[in-house]
Amino acid sequence: MSSTKFDVIVVGSGPGGYVAAIRASQLGLKTAVVEAAELGGICLNWGCIPTKALLKSAQVFEYINHSEDYGITVSDAKADFGSMVKRSRGVAQGMSKGIQFLFKKNKIEQLLGWGKVKPGKKVEVEDKEGNKTTYSADHIIIATGARSRELPAVKIDDEKVIGYRKAMTLDKQPKKMVVVGSGAIGVEFAYFYAAIGTEVTIVEFLDRIVPNEDPEVSKTLEKLYKKAGMKIMTSTEVTAVDTSGEGCKVTVKSKKGEETIDCDIVLSAVGVVANVENCGLEDVGILVDRGRVQVDEYYKTNMPGYYAIGDVIPGPALAHVASAEGIICVEKIAGQQPEPLDYNNIPGCTYCSPEIASVGYTEEKAKEAGYEIKVGKFPFTASGKASAAGAKDGFVKLIFDAKYGEVLGGHMIGANVTEMIAEIVAIRKLETTGHELIKTVHPHPTMSEAIMEAAAAAYDEVIHL
Structure with a gap:
């Protein structure tokens, strides 16, 4: 029987959670991690890492198609969509296994199941069979991450209207795709699908694509995307998606009026929403404001002994931010004096081409x-x-x-x-x-x-x- 008492329990094993756990173990704290899905969270399994593998496949395909520019003749190159997806999944699985190795090396206990924080510095873990076990710790770190945000007019059904997760495991390559939202996720998938031959339309509500970037960057990317054959619609809103027919009919509204775009797949890429539901936050009395857990500069919540890091708190929803927050949080727990994170000096990267x-x-x-x-x-x-x-x-x-x-x-x-x-x-x-x-x-x-x-x-x- 494994122990039910720890110094630190981390709920969630994404780049916030697993990094916090490893650092806690390095600092001599007895540590456990609760995870309901795969180790490494969305980033390793369904986000940062597998998308980069897909993007690399698209880039290699583009190299081959432009090989004559480099004095090399290649004929009849074809994009094998299924093989690209398979490679991407293999890369993700390899990374997740790497986290398992790091957990063993650092003597971190894995608690498989859905974690809920409870009053009295406890975490209840429910496994797939519905069995519940309660664990306790002096310090509990909530690192439950985020998921795709849904727009009322763009309801995700995981068949014709999809989020990022489904976008990297589709059964077949769509002929036509509408990408709603042009942040990092939107423009990365737009590039991948357009590069392998899908007809891509990007719809952005704001007046330019990648709207968080410098306007000159937005202008350059738009010019290059149009040159690559993508259609870009800015200052445009999706008002309805009709999936009753064979494909999708996407109704969009701009200053020019309304129009309908036909496509096979709609990818909703309009940001993320924090996983704050069904985690026990209300039972403990942890303060949540505008869908994010409220914390101080060392990630303490309003309830002593409970902390939160990563996409579940205010700030940029980025893997490297979550990792930095996790390290600062546990170093403070361990009695060190880490410097608070400077959120003004966080790099943002988008891996389109x-x-x-x-x-x-x-x-x-x-x-x-x-x-x-x-x-x-x-x-x-x-x-x-x-x-x-x-x-x-x-x-x-x-x-x-x-x-x-x-x-x-x-x-x-x-x-x-x-x-x-x-x-x-x-x-x-x-x-x-x-x-x-x-x-x-x-x-x-x-x-x-x-x-x-x-x-x-x-x-x-x-x-x-």
Whole structure:
């Protein structure tokens, strides 16, 4: 019989929960994790990781289709949708097994079933057979994550109107697809399906796609998506989806009036909603406001001994944010003095093609915050490495405080920019100035040189423009 008493119990094993558990174990705390589905949560099994595998398949297919640009002749390449999905699932399963290994290595106990927090620092776990076991801990961390948000006019039926989960396991490739919402999930799936030959229409309620990004990034992506054959409808609302026929009839309303789009599948990608229901929060008296658990800077709820991290609390619903929150939370529990997370310095990455990466203020937001700014931009058309790689789309844009030279924000669109943004995050953390960045020698030829050049452009010292 396993123990029912722990130092820490984490409810949920996503990138918030499993990371918190491993760090807690490293710090000498007896730790258990409650999970009703697969270890690794949505991120590893149905989100970040398997989508990147699908996107890689699409990218390889595009490489093959444009192989003549590189002096290689390939004929009759076909996208095998089923095999792409199978590869993606294999990647996800491998990652989930990796978490199992880490749990064993760190002596973390897995409690399989649906977890509900109870008063008195207890967690009730109900297994598939309906058996309930109660466990107790000095510290209980709620890391139950989030799920697809549903619009009233776009009801998900998992057949014709689907969320992200179904989008990566469809039985067959749709001929026509309407993607509702153009945040990271929407534009990533739009790219994947369009690249393998599906006719894609993106419908966005706001006035531009990827609306959280710098407007210049949005404009560039829209231009490239249209060039790739996608139809983009901004400032447009989906008012109805009729699934009674063979396919779907999507009614959309814009300034031009109403129109109907025919398609096989509608993908709803309008954000996420936190999993706060059926977790026992009300029984314990944990404060939830606007659908998110309320916490302090060290993730304590209003009830002593109960904490919450990740998508279930306010803030960006990102895997790396959840992991950072989990580490800070358990370090504080263990008596350390971790620095609270700086939510102004969180990188956001979108893995469409070209990729998008950003951190900090956009130009607009920096001005709104009262800064006098300097802006430097360097296009990849002027980068030797980008030319050699055949990846000349996009740019790096940096925003500096004119007074002190501090980097206020970085915005990139281009090949592999998700691998480049960490440099901006690090230099913002270290409070580096624009002049220091210009004098930081970057290797040649690399895409990352564009960062140095963008900084130089802000101070009228750019060499290659």
